[in-house]
Amino acid sequence: MTLKIYGIPASRAIRPIWAAEELGLPYENLPLHYASDAVKAPAYLAINPNGTVPAIDDDGLVIYESLAITLHLARKHAGLGLWNGTAEQDAHILQWTLWAATMVEPLTTQWTQHTRLLPAEQRNPALAESALVALGKPLAVLDAHCARHPYLLGEVFTVADLNVASVLHRLADLDAEAFTSLGEWHRRCVTRPAALRAFAMRQKAA
Ligand SMILES: N[C@@H](CCC(=O)N[C@@H](CS)C(=O)NCC(=O)O)C(=O)O
Structure with a gap:
């Protein structure tokens, strides 16, 4: 899967999940809990050094900050329903x-x-x-x-x-x-x- 969304849906990860659903993108949800040790472990800190969710890996492009992620997805897939590109x-x-x-x-x-x-x-x-x-x-x-x-x-x-x-x-x-x-x-x-x-x-x- 080229789009990975880190974070349980009952967190701000719902924002990129909702965006991916609007855009009809295939994605994999890696349901890390925000209160778990996993979000403070080196493997995840390499993705999001803040130790928070969500973060995404979009075909190698790693981004954190939920609202920046939704803006990225909308722009990358302009014309699919979240942004028309003007x-x-x-x-x-x-x-x-x-x-x-x-x-x-x-x-x-x-x-x-x-x-x-x-x-x-x-x-x-x-x-x-x-x-x-x-x-x-x-x-x-x-x-x-x-x-x-x-x-x-x-x-x-x-x-x-x-x-x-x-x-x-x-x-x-x-x-x-x-x-x-x-x-x-x-x-x-x-x-x-x-x-x-x-x-x-x-x-x-x-
Ligand atoms: N501004 C960040 C906030 C991220 C955030 O605080 N996420 C919460 C879950 S909704 C979290 O991971 N908290 C764990 C912690 O603060 O240690 C965003 O919008 O992505």
């Missing part, structure tokens, strides 16, 4: 991807850590709450955008939608309650056949 599209794809990585993901990570990922005794409800309050601002921006366009770049689903929707995944139910347009856009993204195939892998592995 400079205008590319600019907005980068805008939304960097927005999600810098304005949203640190807060969603803080919220997730303190609501479900950390052992109960280490969770701090005040930190969960302050992340949620701070998220109100970027989510209102996204909600206003989604009220005017079915997808982030307009009429068609692109890798920008995949990246932003996957960063927001854990918050989806809350978003749907507070931000109607955002919730509808998110549902459109995560009920795509490729998304459902990717998420089914997560459930199967759980």
Whole structure:
């Protein structure tokens, strides 16, 4: 198999898995758990020196950072459904991807850590709450955008939608309650056949 995706589906590895499913690419998933010794072992550190998942080996090209991986796959397979290859599209794809990585993901990570990922005794409800309050601002921006366009770049689903929707995944139910347009856009993204195939892998592995 020329495309190897490292990381269990119940991790940020779901992002490249979803992208590969959208693009119809054959791939092999190597289900390394992020909390296992294997991600800190020399063999894997040679692939991703951060000791985190995901990483990919795309026919010898090794990349880490989940959102960079999805951008790479979309560009390499331009025209297959995640990017049509125009400079205008590319600019907005980068805008939304960097927005999600810098304005949203640190807060969603803080919220997730303190609501479900950390052992109960280490969770701090005040930190969960302050992340949620701070998220109100970027989510209102996204909600206003989604009220005017079915997808982030307009009429068609692109890798920008995949990246932003996957960063927001854990918050989806809350978003749907507070931000109607955002919730509808998110549902459109995560009920795509490729998304459902990717998420089914997560459930199967759980
Ligand atoms: N910014 C990185 C974050 C990667 C990351 O933190 N992955 C988590 C799993 S979702 C992990 O491997 N954690 C293990 C650790 O931090 O030791 C990306 O998007 O790929």
